[in-house]
Amino acid sequence: MYAIEVDNVTKIYGKGDTAVTAISQASFQVRPGELVAILGPSGSGKTTLLTAIGLINEPTHGRIIVDGVTVADDGWVPGLDLKRIRREKLGFIFQAHNLIPFLTALENVMVALEINKFPSGEAKGRAEQLLKSLNLGHRLGSYPMALSGGEAQRVAIARALANKPRVILADEPTAALDTENGKNVMALLKSLAVENHSAILVVTHDHRMVEGFDRIFEVRDGSIIRETCGAG
Template identity: 50%
Template sequence: MTSAATPSFAIEADGLTKIYGSGNTEVVAMRDATMKVAQGEVVALLGPSGSGKSTFLTAVGLINPPTSGSIRIRNQLVIDGAVAHTNLRSFRRQHIGFIFQKSNLIPFLTAIENVQIAMQLNGQSTRFARRRAMELMDYLGVGDRANNLPSMLSGGQQQRIAVARALANHPSVILADEPTAALDGHRGRQVMELFAKVAHEQGAGVIVVTHDHRALDVFDTIYQMEDGRMRKDESVVTSSSHV
C-alpha cells in the first residue's frame, strides 16, 4: 500500500451527484458520493439493489458522467462539474478496464482472441497483442484454454478471460459490476481473490460492486451505498486489517 504521507491515488471521486429528469420528474440516483482508491488497493462497494452502486460505477468509469462533482484518475482531472477535460471515450479505453456480471466474451472468437482484440482496437499490432494476451492468460491460470471458444469454458474460466481482457491495456483503474453473481461460492471467492491479486501485484485501483458478502475479507476497504449516499464501512474485517 502507498504511504499515507504521499498518497498516490488511482482514482479520486469527489462529491459525485447524478440527477435524472427535472422538476416533478427529477430523480437523484446518487448524491455527493466520494471515494479515493489508492494504486494497488481493492475496494468493495456494497448496498441493496437501486442504491446507486451501478450509477457510481458508470460515473467513475466515464460511461455515464455525473451531473456534478469531480473525477481524477492518476492525478489527472478528467471531469469537473460535469465538464469533461479530455476525450472520455479515448481516456476510458486507455486507462479503465471493465468486468461485468456476464463475461461478455465474443462467442465466435477464441479466448486469446477475446483478449487480443482489446489491444488491437487500441492500435497495437497483432503480434504484440497475442504475446501480451498469452502472458496475461498464463498469469491468471487459463493459458491452457487460449484456443478454446467461450462455450468450452466454465463460468470461472470465462471471468478470468474477462479479467485478462480488462488488464490488456495496462489500466489505472479496474471496475467490476457483480462479477461473481453467476458463480457458486467457491468460484466466486476465487474471482474475488483474483481481483485482490491484480490490485496488489499490478498496481491498479480496483472497485468491485457486489452483493456477495462471503469474501469481503479479501478487500482492503469496504464502502456502503444506500439511497444514493455512500459511506466508508469500518465495521467489516478486511485484508488490510490483517497486515
C-alpha cells in the first residue's frame, strides 16, 4: 500500500477569465519509508500541492489517498472528518518552527500528544524519548528563544513525530537554516523515514538540500515536469 497517492490532481483558483491553475493534473505515489522531494521555484505550485495532500487546501479535480483513505475525489469526500484524519495520520513541519514561545521544548512536544488525549504522564514520557532520540535531551527545559535554529527545527520535527504519523509533510523545512544545519535536518528526515516506516514529502526550492532523497519531482507552473531518482 502507498502512504500517499495523488491521481490527476488539479487546483484552480477563480472562474472564467480570471481562473488561475495552480496545480495541473499532478500524479505520483509515495511509499512508507521513502523520503521524496517536490522541487521547484517560488510560485510553481508546490506548496499548494502539499497543502492539498495535507487536507488543508481542497483540490478542484482529481483523487488523493492518504494511508489507504480516499480523502479527495473531485473535492473532499463527503462525510469524512478531515480534522481527525489530519490529526491521526499526518505530521507537519514548516519553514518556521512555530514553537509556542512560553512553553519549553518538552512542553511543545507534549501539547501535540495531549491534543490527542494522551494522559499527561504518557505524553511526557513519549516527548522525552523523542527529544532525546534527536539529541535534545539537554534541552528539555529550554524555551524556544534559547534554542539555535537547528535545535528549534529538531523540536518541531519531534512534535511532528509525536503521534507516530504515517505521513509527514514538510514545507521548506530548511529555508531558515544555514547549509550545514539544513543538510543535517534533511539527513535526519531520511533516517526517520526509514526507522519509522513513514512517508516523508518535502517541498523545497533548494537543489542542494535533496541529496540522499529517494525520488525528486520537479514542478514548474503547476505541473510535474520530471521525476528523478535520488541517491538515497
